[in-house]
Amino acid sequence: MQRTFVAIKPDAVQRGLIGEIMQRFEKKGFKIIGLKIIQLDRKTAEKHYEEHIGKPFFEGLVKFITSGPIVAMVLEGINAVEVVRKFMGATNPANADHGTIRADFAHTMERNIVHGSDSYENAEREIAIFFDEKELIPGWTRDLEGRFIQLN
Numbered sequence: 001m002q003r004t005f006v007a008i009k010p011d012a013v014q015r016g017l018i019g020e021i022m023q024r025f026e027k028k029g030f031k032i033i034g035l036k037i038i039q040l041d042r043k044t045a046e047k048h049y050e051e052h053i054g055k056p057f058f059e060g061l062v063k064f065i066t067s068g069p070i071v072a073m074v075l076e077g078i079n080a081v082e083v084v085r086k087f088m089g090a091t092n093p094a095n096a097d098h099g100t101i102r103a104d105f106a107h108t109m110e111r112n113i114v115h116g117s118d119s120y121e122n123a124e125r126e127i128a129i130f131f132d133e134k135e136l137i138p139g140w141t142r143d144l145e146g147r148f149i150q151l152n
């Protein structure tokens, strides 16, 4: 089992896509083990996106991600970091595979609907920015999972 950090970005929240995006992750079989709606301040946004500080798109990115509420989630599943990244699609929705969240709901990189951690280390780092460990409920089981439970 692995956990990863996912955020539904302000554009998706504004467009009323929270439920649809969460449902996709649920249907894929991930377990939501942490969940909150929050509006980021600049300091937290900079911490979250620290690898991009100084890049040409950074200011726009911070302005966007702090512009309205986001939904922050911790998802748990087998190989969750990699599977979530594939399921979300490429950073630029124009290049995202058909059927991915970004391909289906977005068409520009600056408004690409969702965030997902790109490595195990970043997942742990990002989870710690958004959640206290006591806010997470790891390892609960879903009755309808069948095969998934036995793969533990």
Ligand code: UDP
Binding pocket: 052, 057, 061, 090, 091, 109, 110, 111, 112, 114, 115, 116, 118
């Ligand atoms: N981004 C952007 N312009 C760029 C590159 C990235 O606006 O040229 C935004 C985009 O919303 C992306 C985020 O910055 O999701 C973080 O970039 P990263 O390369 O980490 O992509 P991600 O991990 O989100 O796929």
Ligand code: MG
Binding pocket: 118
């Ligand atoms: Mg990234």
